[in-house]
Amino acid sequence: MQGHWRLYDVTMGAQTSAKVTAPAGPVTAQLLSSTVPSDVLPPNDVPASDQIKTKTPVIFVHGFGETASVWSDNGDTMLSTVDSINGVMSLRFDYTKTDHNWVDNPANGPALARYIKAVAAASAQGHGPGKVIVVTFSMGGLLTRYAATMGGAAGDISMVVTIGAPNDGSFLGNARTLICGSSSTLFAAAELAQPGICTQWDAASAMGVFAPEILLLPKLPSSIPVLHAIAGDEIYAWKTWAGTFDINFLGDGVVPTWSALDKRPGGSADDTYKWVTNPIVPGNWSVMHLLLKSYQPVIQLTHDYIQTWVQAHPPQAPAQAAPALGGLAYWLAGGGSWYVHDEQIQISQGPSGLTGDANWNAGGAVIIGHVQIAFTLRPDGSLAGTFTTPSTYTYPPGGPGGFPIPGPADGPQQGQSFILVPVAPMLAKSVPASGIGNPYICQLGLPLPSQYCGA
Numbered sequence: 001m002q003g004h005w006r007l008y009d010v011t012m013g014a015q016t017s018a019k020v021t022a023p024a025g026p027v028t029a030q031l032l033s034s035t036v037p038s039d040v041l042p043p044n045d046v047p048a049s050d051q052i053k054t055k056t057p058v059i060f061v062h063g064f065g066e067t068a069s070v071w072s073d074n075g076d077t078m079l080s081t082v083d084s085i086n087g088v089m090s091l092r093f094d095y096t097k098t099d100h101n102w103v104d105n106p107a108n109g110p111a112l113a114r115y116i117k118a119v120a121a122a123s124a125q126g127h128g129p130g131k132v133i134v135v136t137f138s139m140g141g142l143l144t145r146y147a148a149t150m151g152g153a154a155g156d157i158s159m160v161v162t163i164g165a166p167n168d169g170s171f172l173g174n175a176r177t178l179i180c181g182s183s184s185t186l187f188a189a190a191e192l193a194q195p196g197i198c199t200q201w202d203a204a205s206a207m208g209v210f211a212p213e214i215l216l217l218p219k220l221p222s223s224i225p226v227l228h229a230i231a232g233d234e235i236y237a238w239k240t241w242a243g244t245f246d247i248n249f250l251g252d253g254v255v256p257t258w259s260a261l262d263k264r265p266g267g268s269a270d271d272t273y274k275w276v277t278n279p280i281v282p283g284n285w286s287v288m289h290l291l292l293k294s295y296q297p298v299i300q301l302t303h304d305y306i307q308t309w310v311q312a313h314p315p316q317a318p319a320q321a322a323p324a325l326g327g328l329a330y331w332l333a334g335g336g337s338w339y340v341h342d343e344q345i346q347i348s349q350g351p352s353g354l355t356g357d358a359n360w361n362a363g364g365a366v367i368i369g370h371v372q373i374a375f376t377l378r379p380d381g382s383l384a385g386t387f388t389t390p391s392t393y394t395y396p397p398g399g400p401g402g403f404p405i406p407g408p409a410d411g412p413q414q415g416q417s418f419i420l421v422p423v424a425p426m427l428a429k430s431v432p433a434s435g436i437g438n439p440y441i442c443q444l445g446l447p448l449p450s451q452y453c454g455a
Helices: 068-072 078-083 109-125 139-149 171-182 184-193 202-206 212-216 289-294 296-312 328-336
Strands: 056-061 088-093 132-137 157-163 226-233 235-240 243-248 272-277 337-340 343-350 353-363 367-377 383-387 392-394 417-424 427-431 440-442
Touching (some): 056 109, 056 139, 068 078, 068 088, 078 088, 088 109, 109 132, 109 139, 139 157, 157 296, 171 184, 226 289, 226 296, 272 296, 328 343
Parallel strands (some): 056 132, 157 226, 226 272
Antiparallel strands (some): 337 343, 337 440, 343 353, 353 367, 367 392, 383 417, 417 427, 427 440
């Protein structure tokens, strides 16, 4: 090839030098400009919180028989295009050494789950979204399914983009099983043509249509907000002496369209399933499997999916620091308003100390209960509360309207006491429960309040 050589991105980062020997005479070399943006970390590196800050992390996961460098080969690449989106930090997961093994290999799906969780945690610490976007090619989509389900990383993922994912398998996997398991002659011939195909490529058979491994692999869970699936639909124009004939591959030559566009159960209304077709001219293989992720319409689709998501989910300003747990400032923060499910408690500073008003829904949303509380601040920062009035009720015009009329024993009793114990900023616990709702009370602004205090 006229002495032209290229240095590829390797696992530990961008390779910048190599030793060259020649029989005689001087050797000259030129280092070409890297297609990996300068701000992209080496594969599998987790950014520090002060590196990622409020950016949305996008993790690229390559396919079978590849390395993380495939996202940055040649011209306007997927990696450089996505990384140009304002507010994005591009990252890469590499499992090159074990990509011939099935997704449950500790260095494959389980390692991807750990990586997703670590990046999401760094994002949260940097006051970013605390979740990642995952862009996958081929077998990378299956690793992501494992990481999200068996690896428990679904809660750390906001969106998945799959490109040519063999969700329901590939017939090439079945061919590998047939060739390598049929006879010693075919086995030997296959190994001679492609060393390792029968002795090492276990994942290839596992990706066969109806293979037990792929049938047992859980689908991408519906808890992930959005899935965008992209498939290749190669139509090859074969030019012969008799004319040009169109050959439809019904997929990308490796993964059938129906497999790449398999819908997940209970998916979101925002999910999309699209296929792209190559220009039908002789010699054009644009959407064949290995070329699919480098096809400009696919790159543009992926860019637009991510940009739309990032623009619709701008980083939120970090919440103001809450006062120390317990103490007067803690209980009166946020105007002293606390709630749990259908109950609201207002804590106020009165002339003779802390007072409280509790209101709750006693019959659907039409009967409202009321009670007064006196609070005493305890040395440990908790509040001792005592109900100072009997429970009273407000009815809509015309009375309870068919709802049972609450009796004297249905609400908190005058003289009953309890203690409010600080648990975390904006979250406290009643010991024992106040008698109105569950033991937790929250303030507006608490992250994930539905875990403690309802929607």
